[in-house]
Amino acid sequence: MVSGRAWRVARFGAPETAIELQEITWPDPAPGQVLVKVRTAGAGYPDAMMTAGQFPLLGEPPFGLGEEAAGEVVAVPPGSRFAVGDQVTGITAFLEGWGGYAEYAYLGEVSTIRIPADMTDEQAGGFPIGFRTAYAGLVERAPVEAGQTLLILGAAGSSGATAIQLGKALGATVIAVAGSAEKLEFCARYGADHGINYRTDDLPARVVEITNGRGVDVIYDPVGGETAATAMNSLARNGRIALIGLAAGAPVALNSMDLMLRNQTAVGVLSIPQDDPQAEAAVWERLADLAARGAITTPVGRVYDFEDVPRMVANQTSPGAGKTVVRVATA
Ligand SMILES: NC(=O)c1ccc[n+]([C@@H]2O[C@H](COP(=O)([O-])OP(=O)(O)OC[C@H]3O[C@@H](n4cnc5c(N)ncnc54)[C@H](OP(=O)(O)O)[C@@H]3O)[C@@H](O)[C@H]2O)c1
Numbered sequence: 001m002v003s004g005r006a007w008r009v010a011r012f013g014a015p016e017t018a019i020e021l022q023e024i025t026w027p028d029p030a031p032g033q034v035l036v037k038v039r040t041a042g043a044g045y046p047d048a049m050m051t052a053g054q055f056p057l058l059g060e061p062p063f064g065l066g067e068e069a070a071g072e073v074v075a076v077p078p079g080s081r082f083a084v085g086d087q088v089t090g091i092t093a094f095l096e097g098w099g100g101y102a103e104y105a106y107l108g109e110v111s112t113i114r115i116p117a118d119m120t121d122e123q124a125g126g127f128p129i130g131f132r133t134a135y136a137g138l139v140e141r142a143p144v145e146a147g148q149t150l151l152i153l154g155a156a157g158s159s160g161a162t163a164i165q166l167g168k169a170l171g172a173t174v175i176a177v178a179g180s181a182e183k184l185e186f187c188a189r190y191g192a193d194h195g196i197n198y199r200t201d202d203l204p205a206r207v208v209e210i211t212n213g214r215g216v217d218v219i220y221d222p223v224g225g226e227t228a229a230t231a232m233n234s235l236a237r238n239g240r241i242a243l244i245g246l247a248a249g250a251p252v253a254l255n256s257m258d259l260m261l262r263n264q265t266a267v268g269v270l271s272i273p274q275d276d277p278q279a280e281a282a283v284w285e286r287l288a289d290l291a292a293r294g295a296i297t298t299p300v301g302r303v304y305d306f307e308d309v310p311r312m313v314a315n316q317t318s319p320g321a322g323k324t325v326v327r328v329a330t331a
Pocket of ligand 1: 158
C-alpha cells in the first residue's frame with residue numbers, strides 16, 4: 001500500500017472547480033494489474049468530456065482522471081508477468097476510478113508494455129491510447145491494407161497523428177486533413193504523403209486530384225460533423241469509414257442509402273481490450289515492436305507540469321498539434 005497525491009474529479013463542471021488534488025492511498029494491485037510510480041501521463045479530449053460529465057463509460061464522481069501513464073512498477077500481484085523495477089507504459093484503471101494524473105497508478109497488465117529502449121518518458125506516457133485506438137481502427141476494424149489510400153480527419157490531433165504513423169507502417173498512402181498550414185506541416189513530419197486544409201481547400205476536389213478520381217479506401221474519423229460528411233463524398237466504392245470520435249461536437253450523419261448504393265461500410269471503433277487476453281497481449285507486442293523499430297513514435301505536443309492539470313484539461317477543447325502529456329515526476 002502507498003499514499004500520494006492524485007488529481008480527481010470531485011464533481012462535474014468546469015475543470016478549475018471540478019478537479020481537485022487529493023491525498024489518497026493505493027492498496028496493493030489486484031490480479032491483472034500492476035501499480036506504478038508515475039513519471040508521465042498522456043492526456044486528451046476525453047479528459048474534458050469526463051470532467052464535464054459527458055463521457056458515456058463513467059459514472060458519478062469522485063473518480064481519478066488520466067487514461068494512460070508511464071513509470072516504474074512498484075508492486076505486482078502473485079504470478080504477474082511484470083516485476084518491481086520494470087519501466088512500463090499502459091492504460092490505467094480509469095474506468096474503475098483510478099487515473100494517471102497521480103503519483104501512483106494502476107495499469108491493466110494486458111494493456112501494458114515495457115518501454116522500448118529509445119522511447120522518452122513523454123513519448124511513453126502518450127503512447128498507449130492513441131496507438132491502441134489507431135490499431136483498433138486500422139487493423140481490427142476498417143481495416144486498411146498496403147497500397148490503399150487512407151484519409152485521416154483531425155490528422156494533427158492526438159488520435160489523427162498516431163493514425164498517420166500506423167497507416168504508413170501498414171503501407172498505406174496517407175492524406176492528412178487539418179485546419180492550418182502549421183498543422184499540415186506537423187502531419188508531414190509524422191509521415192503524411194499529402195495534406196488538405198479543410199478550412200481553405202476544396203476537400204473532394206483535392207482527393208480527386210490525389211487519387212486520380214478513384215477516391216479513398218478508408219476514412220479515419222475522430223472529428224465527425226460537417227467535415228466528415230464532406231469527406232464521405234470522397235470515399236471510394238467498397239470503401240470503409242472508421243468512426244472514432246466527435247471532436248467537431250457531433251458524430252458524422254451517415255446516409256445509409258449512399259452506403260448501400262456504393263457498397264460502403266461504416267465501422268464503430270472503441271479502443272477497449274479484446275476478450276481474449278492472449279490476443280490483446282499480441283496487439284501490444286506488435287505495437288511495442290513497431291515503436292522499438294522506430295516505425296511509430298508518439299507525436300508529443302504540449303507538455304504540462306503536474307500542478308497544471310486543471311488548466312491542461314481546460315485546454316483540451318483546443319490543444320494544438322500532437323499528443324498532450326503531463327510530467328508527473330522526474331526519474
Ligand atoms: N473510439 C475511441 O476508442 C477513441 C479513443 C481516443 C479518442 N477518441 C475520440 O476521438 C476524438 C478526438 O480526440 P483527440 O484526442 O484526437 O482530440 P484532439 O487531439 O483535440 O484532435 C482533434 C482534432 O480535430 C480537429 N477538429 C476539431 N474540430 C474540427 C472540425 N469541426 N472539423 C475538422 N477538424 C476538426 C482539430 O484540429 P483542426 O480543426 O485545427 O485541424 C484537432 O486537431 C474525441 O471525440 C475522442 O473522444 C475515441
